[in-house]
Amino acid sequence: MSQIPFIQFSPCRLSRSTFPSESESAMTKCEMIEAILTAKIAKGVSWAQIAKAVGLSEVYTTSACLGQNVLNKEEAAKVTALLGLKSDVADALTIIATKGEGALTTPKEPTQYRLQEIIYVYGPTIKELIDEKFGPGIMSAIDFNMSIEKQPDPKGDRVVITMNGKFLPYKKW
Numbered sequence: 668m669s670q671i672p673f674i675q676f677s678p679c680r681l682s683r684s685t686f687p688s689e690s691e692s693a694m695t696k697c698e699m700i701e702a703i704l705t706a707k708i709a710k711g712v713s714w715a716q717i718a719k720a721v722g723l724s725e726v727y728t729t730s731a732c733l734g735q736n737v738l739n740k741e742e743a744a745k746v747t748a749l750l751g752l753k754s755d756v757a758d759a760l761t762i763i764a765t766k767g768e769g770a771l772t773t774p775k776e777p778t779q780y781r782l783q784e785i786i787y788v789y790g791p792t793i794k795e796l797i798d799e800k801f802g803p804g805i806m807s808a809i810d811f812n813m814s815i816e817k818q819p820d821p822k823g824d825r826v827v828i829t830m831n832g833k834f835l836p837y838k839k840w
Contacts, residue, residue: 696734699759703732706750720749726813737764797834806832 694702707717718728721742730736732746743760747753774780786793797806810833818825 694755694759696759696762696764699756700732700734702752702756703746703750706752707732710750712749717746717749721745724812724814726815731760731764735764735766737761801834802836804834804836806830807835808832 718725743757
């Protein structure tokens with residue numbers, strides 16, 4: 668079952684001038700995303716299949732294909748080979764991402780809105796518990812991984828999101 672994806676957080680607002688090192692003939696991240704999503708739907712492959720071909724996690728691979736992370740040349744070549752895309756898509760996958768550039772203040776897409784709502788409601792609790800268990804600091808979003816799993820439940824399937832980031836203590840000087 669293939670669904671047409673809706674991307675709320677998209678680097679499509681970025682123009683070619685945002686990347687001055689790119690030539691005018693280079694593919695933008697927006698064009699890359701469109702090409703990948705079109706090929707993914709046409710081929711009927713899942714993000715898990717793409718991730719397996721690349722050798723990275725499903726979350727990271729999906730994020731890179733949606734313009735929010737970067738792949739090296741070999742990883743990008745594996746994506747484009749699986750999807751039957753040209754080298755300009757692979758080149759765009761290797762351009763360093765401008766993360767969150769397209770994020771709106773309040774997402775309209777329900778899943779993204781609910782995740783933001785979770786941070787609004789539980790963010791202070793998460794911070795307090797991290798401080799209490801680790802001391803003053805933050806969870807890294809750089810030394811980080813995440814998984815998304817489906818947990819069957821008779822009352823309705825559950826979404827299990829696991830975020831795992833290195834603790835970074837605040838530095839005193």
